Amino acid sequence: MTKYASATEEWQQLQSHASSFRPNLEQLFAEDPHRGERYHIQLSSIFFDYSKQLVNSETLRLLIKLANSVDLNQKIVAMFTGESINVTERRPALHTALRSEAESITANGINVMPGVKSELDRALGFASQVRNGTHRGASNKQISTVINLGIGGSDLGPAMAHKALAPYCSSAIESLFVSNVDPASISDALAGKDPETTLFIVASKSFTTSETMANAQIARDWLVESLGTEAVEKHFVALSTNHGAVSDFGISSRQTFGFWDWVGGRFSISSAIGLSLAIAIGDTAFREFLAGFRMADEHFRSADLDNNIPVLMGLLGIWNINFQGFTSQAIIPYSERLGRFPAFLQQLEMESNGKQVHLDGSAVKESTCGVLWGEPGTNGQHAFFQLLHQGTQVHPVDFIGVARSETDYVESHQVLNANMLAQSRALAFGSKDSNGHQNFSGNRPSSTFVLNQLNPHTLGLLIGLY
Numbered sequence: 001m002t003k004y005a006s007a008t009e010e011w012q013q014l015q016s017h018a019s020s021f022r023p024n025l026e027q028l029f030a031e032d033p034h035r036g037e038r039y040h041i042q043l044s045s046i047f048f049d050y051s052k053q054l055v056n057s058e059t060l061r062l063l064i065k066l067a068n069s070v071d072l073n074q075k076i077v078a079m080f081t082g083e084s085i086n087v088t089e090r091r092p093a094l095h096t097a098l099r100s101e102a103e104s105i106t107a108n109g110i111n112v113m114p115g116v117k118s119e120l121d122r123a124l125g126f127a128s129q130v131r132n133g134t135h136r137g138a139s140n141k142q143i144s145t146v147i148n149l150g151i152g153g154s155d156l157g158p159a160m161a162h163k164a165l166a167p168y169c170s171s172a173i174e175s176l177f178v179s180n181v182d183p184a185s186i187s188d189a190l191a192g193k194d195p196e197t198t199l200f201i202v203a204s205k206s207f208t209t210s211e212t213m214a215n216a217q218i219a220r221d222w223l224v225e226s227l228g229t230e231a232v233e234k235h236f237v238a239l240s241t242n243h244g245a246v247s248d249f250g251i252s253s254r255q256t257f258g259f260w261d262w263v264g265g266r267f268s269i270s271s272a273i274g275l276s277l278a279i280a281i282g283d284t285a286f287r288e289f290l291a292g293f294r295m296a297d298e299h300f301r302s303a304d305l306d307n308n309i310p311v312l313m314g315l316l317g318i319w320n321i322n323f324q325g326f327t328s329q330a331i332i333p334y335s336e337r338l339g340r341f342p343a344f345l346q347q348l349e350m351e352s353n354g355k356q357v358h359l360d361g362s363a364v365k366e367s368t369c370g371v372l373w374g375e376p377g378t379n380g381q382h383a384f385f386q387l388l389h390q391g392t393q394v395h396p397v398d399f400i401g402v403a404r405s406e407t408d409y410v411e412s413h414q415v416l417n418a419n420m421l422a423q424s425r426a427l428a429f430g431s432k433d434s435n436g437h438q439n440f441s442g443n444r445p446s447s448t449f450v451l452n453q454l455n456p457h458t459l460g461l462l463i464g465l466y
């Protein structure tokens with residue numbers, strides 16, 4: 001029988017620890033001047049600092065004990081080795097295979113790796129053909145606009161990564177993302193576009209999602225009206241697991257890039273769903289992006305639990321929501337280019353953990369996930385930071401910063417980063433004032449990620465860790 005975390009003795013121990021421990025960040029730092037050095041992890045080009053969380057060494061010891069009590073290590077191995085851990089759908093959750101270099105990973109008795117590698121090569125080969133003009137439109141013109149039609153995991157990942165990697169994107173190809181069934185979205189995307197130079201990517205694992213199908217139909221009609229039905233072949237590509245529905249729509253198997261039912265939509269950015277990104281950044285950069293994910297996967301799989309960034313992030317989340325009562329989690333990238341990262345994480349985390357029953361169907365009594373939300377800094381400072389600092393409820397923050405700018409405006413970038421550090425300090429230590437209106441109480445938790453640079457590798461690494 002599966003052991004649930006909340007039914008363990010370790011959960012009780014955390015409860016009794018939480019009832020007697022009154023964490024005070026000012027005091028915790030004063031008592032332990034090396035706290036900042038101890039509570040951080042450097043993983044290649046990413047630095048993760050959790051010293052400003054409301055924990056001490058006893059909290060962390062008990063959280064790690066909790067992870068061990070539910071055999072987390074074995075569960076990590078089960079995930080990576082293709083066991084059917086998605087029990088309700090009787091499937092593995094094997095998105096890590098998409099960026100693995102292993103020769104063999106077995107799911108349902110089949111080695112998935114040859115298929116993963118050949119589909120990746122096909123998709124990246126096609127991306128190169130679009131970029132270098134080998135793949136052309138029906139009237140032999142080079143493609144200059146790529147429109148991704150997809151929603152949820154078939155949109156959020158590629159759209160977020162495309163914005164994040166703007167300096168790496170081809171200037172010869174414009175990439176657009178249409179997700180909403182609101183016709184304003186497709187209508188704005190098509191306005192002024194030339195059908196002869198436009199490529200549509202219909203991204204849908206199921207190929208039945210109503211919003212995507214409605215937009216694909218509008219796009220098809222728009223194309224056929226000027227170029228005729230024969231043009232569909234050169235101007236439409238499908239990314240899907242449902243080959244029958246793709247063929248019914250009129251897209252050939254040559255123009256279809258597949259993936260597998262063991263890739264959840266919210267984890268699909270490293271599958272063929274990344275095609276629009278691959279067209280924008282090219283084969284080499286896309287492989288670098290996957291290498292970043294692979295580094296996160298290998299770290300998660302091999303690092304000790306108390307030195308393991310994803311494990312610590314998960315345990316701190318459990319601590320904050322269940323033992324501190326903090327019901328939301330703000331994600332604040334101090335990076336305009338990571339502006340869509342909070343939206344991407346909303347699906348990744350809230351669709352994964354928005355559950356009310358255990359695996360056996362019994363009701364969950366604890367909190368499974370807080371509300372994730374956020375906007376880039378410094379913009380957020382002029383919008384909702386008032387509540388983060390002075391509101392009556394506490395909302396833990398993940399700050400995400402980038403050390404080196406991709407622009408020439410180094411001074412502005414320094415100002416940006418100085419703001420991030422100042423905000424995390426102010427949340428932690430406050431600014432005392434006898435006038436209640438001016439008082440910042442402090443003692444509000446945050447973690448901070450710093451990426452050396454925002455590039456395909458570090459972006460893959462960051463997403464992989466989350």
Ligand code: F6P
Nearest residue numbers: 151152153154204205206209265
């Ligand atoms: O809304 C649920 C959902 O299935 C998501 O999990 C998924 O990312 C999205 O819809 C889109 O699904 P599809 O790729 O099948 O169109």
